[in-house]
Amino acid sequence: xxxxxxxxxxxxxxxxxxxxxxxxxxxxxxxxxxxxxxxxxxxxxxxxxxxxxxxxxxxxxxxxxxxxxxxxxxxxxxxxxxxxxxxxxxxxxxxxxxxxxxxxxxxxxxxxxxxxxxxxxxxxxxxxxxxxxxxxxxxxxxxxxxxxxxxxxxxxxxxxxxxxxxxxxxxxxxxxxxxxxxxxxxxxxxxxxxxxxxxxxxxxxxxxxxxxxxxxxxxxxxxxxxxxxxxxxxxxxxxxxxxxxxxxxxxxxxxxxxxxxxxx
Numbered sequence: 001x002x003x004x005x006x007x008x009x010x011x012x013x014x015x016x017x018x019x020x021x022x023x024x025x026x027x028x029x030x031x032x033x034x035x036x037x038x039x040x041x042x043x044x045x046x047x048x049x050x051x052x053x054x055x056x057x058x059x060x061x062x063x064x065x066x067x068x069x070x071x072x073x074x075x076x077x078x079x080x081x082x083x084x085x086x087x088x089x090x091x092x093x094x095x096x097x098x099x100x101x102x103x104x105x106x107x108x109x110x111x112x113x114x115x116x117x118x119x120x121x122x123x124x125x126x127x128x129x130x131x132x133x134x135x136x137x138x139x140x141x142x143x144x145x146x147x148x149x150x151x152x153x154x155x156x157x158x159x160x161x162x163x164x165x166x167x168x169x170x171x172x173x174x175x176x177x178x179x180x181x182x183x184x185x186x187x188x189x190x191x192x193x194x195x196x197x198x199x200x201x202x203x204x205x206x207x208x209x210x211x212x213x214x215x216x217x218x219x220x221x222x223x224x225x226x227x228x229x230x231x232x233x234x235x236x237x238x239x240x241x242x243x244x245x246x247x248x249x250x251x252x253x254x255x256x257x258x259x260x261x262x263x264x
Contacts, residue, residue, distance in 0.1 A: 012040030021048035066114025
């Protein structure tokens with residue numbers, strides 16, 4: 001993983017629920033994205049891999065998922081050559097390319113860089129009261145960590161322009177209808193619902209999930225033809241995996257859907 005300078009990883013707590021690593025962002029007051037939070041998440045992902053986890057649940061231990069970027073990052077970037085450091089985009093791409101399945105549990109406010117961080121996960125489960133949007137236009141900016149292009153992928157150019165140019169906050173039901181997020185649940189059921197999906201992913205064929213992520217990301221970025229050309233190589237590890245052997249034996253003996261995979 002790329003290094004994030006001057007970061008304090010203590011703002012992200014890591015716990016484990018069986019094969020799921022739970023990364024809880026607790027960077028008061030609003031989980032603003034800067035070097036500390038990025039470094040904390042990077043450290044949490046490294047810990048998840050070291051522990052042998054098979055899925056990651058990213059959540060907030062505070063009222064809001066994330067109110068966006070620390071504005072001091074913007075102030076440091078002002079001027080004719082100004083830009084937010086490449087480390088921000090590199091961080092987002094690390095999340096997106098992380099080999100394990102990742103689920104984001106969104107509550108409260110999830111805007112700006114917070115939404116971009118959620119979009120880098122494989123699944124987004126949101127509380128019904130959550131408010132979600134790309135609000136950078138209110139600062140005289142537009143999304144800096146890739147939200148525009150990822151909104152185009154998920155919802156199409158019309159909705160992407162609307163979200164990024166009007167700078168509004170939307171309710172979770174609208175985001176689900178636009179395919180920005182996967183599922184909306186009642187607030188009190190968010191933790192349970194997100195964990196159920198994370199556990200289902202973790203107990204599945206996680207080597208196959210890694211390959212699925214790679215193929216899907218490639219198709220989104222470069223098109224179906226590029227994914228077709230790369231698919232064979234990306235699937236190669238599956239043919240010698242223990243999971244495939246387990247899956248085939250279970251199919252023959254018990255029927256479909258009863259295999260207990262090992263993730264290797």
